[in-house]
Amino acid sequence: MDKSVRETSLAGRLKTACAQCSLRELCLPVGLNQDEVARLDRLVGARRKVLRQQPLYRAGDPFEALYAIRVGFFKTDVLNEDGRNQVTGFQMAGEILGMDGISSEMHSCNAIALEDSEVCVIPFDQLESLGRDIGALQHNLHQVLSREIVRDHGVMMLLGTMRAEERLAAFLLNISQRFTVRGFSHAEFHLRMTREEIGSYLGLKLETVSRAFSKFQDEKLISVQQRRIRILDSAGLKKALERRSG
Amino acid sequence: MDKSVRETSLAGRLKTACAQCSLRELCLPVGLNQDEVARLDRLVGARRKVLRQQPLYRAGDPFEALYAIRVGFFKTDVLNEDGRNQVTGFQMAGEILGMDGISSEMHSCNAIALEDSEVCVIPFDQLESLGRDIGALQHNLHQVLSREIVRDHGVMMLLGTMRAEERLAAFLLNISQRFTVRGFSHAEFHLRMTREEIGSYLGLKLETVSRAFSKFQDEKLISVQQRRIRILDSAGLKKALERRSG
DNA sequence: GGTTCCGTTTGATCCACGTCAAAGCGGGAA
């Protein structure tokens, strides 16, 4: 009884503190006690709104903080000397941005909002310092960093071994699954990014992406109207992930 | 005087403790004092030899430790459901393996020795615990994790935007640079991996890799005899990185 | 020295995707 009351009030505090999204991934799964959550909460004071198409940070900016997405949608991309551009990821509410900056005290990619967004600013030196006191928080940070590495390996697999339609199927299933986790429909959603941005992420040209969408629609796996996607046959999409034996 | 004596003896201790390679990247750049180094040293007691072609760990193995390569050469790769394989990296002395395992308490890729190798075993829970005492050590771990993320972004750029010869040029320059840092010749070295492994890493077939080697040789950028590579014109190789405008 | 095995090179052909071009569509502004 006492315990359930405490949990309720804790949930209430968090709702106002971080909505229900942002820091769940970074801190809540690790089971902090009330005092520890309060300390974390103090650390994550600042909020920052980022309008659509505006950068949260840019390559070369000094690294100061990680960012937990409260609401919105981002892409990250890197630009190399000769102007080529690679989208390295799309991030949605509850995910963490900025980890690329830790290694050199400077961000190495751009983080651009694809819709009006809001993030919690987590000053990194303070996070490290709090992690020294709260082992569970420290461990969770390590998991978040490692998860990003594992995700990147998945993208390498996609870019290195899959063909166009397999890449798009993997992309759609991944997006769908992440929307589902956030309580949205897994079958119907709208993409925040252009065909060109999808293509950059998947290592394809925008025309190829468009053709693959059309092909999936012809095969009744999905329906496409601009950026509105409905998944009609997710088992079929999963089968499209397997290399056709040719 | 006193100080220089202390440094000498410290260097002596480290040489026996970790040779000159392994933990430099993980701990030494951060300026630990003598006592802190001793504590770290105790943590890194165990060594492990790994014979050529043998795994240091495999996907699915429980995650227990990070590994600092003392001597040798590794590849990491991931395997997906339908049997496709992607080499995600090549690691040499002084680099850290195992970071993929933190997120899920289980390794998600294979680490295979490409020559007889030896690693220092760093039990991760003890490393976290020591990091809580030694802020500089904790921060350095974060940097190592972040550096891996940044490296992965570079590979994505390579796989997503570059053509075959550009990829191989980038690969050769990267390997050359890393050998140089370790005090080996930047101009002449021998590759520990097969054409097929290079191809997997670069998202190319082995025949394409071989043709690109031959092309570079024809152009007098390198000389190739099997796995023995000599870089004849590194400026020319760097130019091969830029997309030819044609 | 000869044989075997595995990795590498090289050639001929094929095809998935890129490139170039043009038309379609939807949303915002006037």
Add this chain to the structure above:
DNA sequence: TTCCCGCTTTGACGTGGATCAAACGGAACC
């Protein structure tokens, strides 16, 4: 409503790299 503009779709064609095939070369073993 109409125009405009950026995104998307679709078609025709070209090409870089994959595929298939065969020969070559070095190292280990007999």
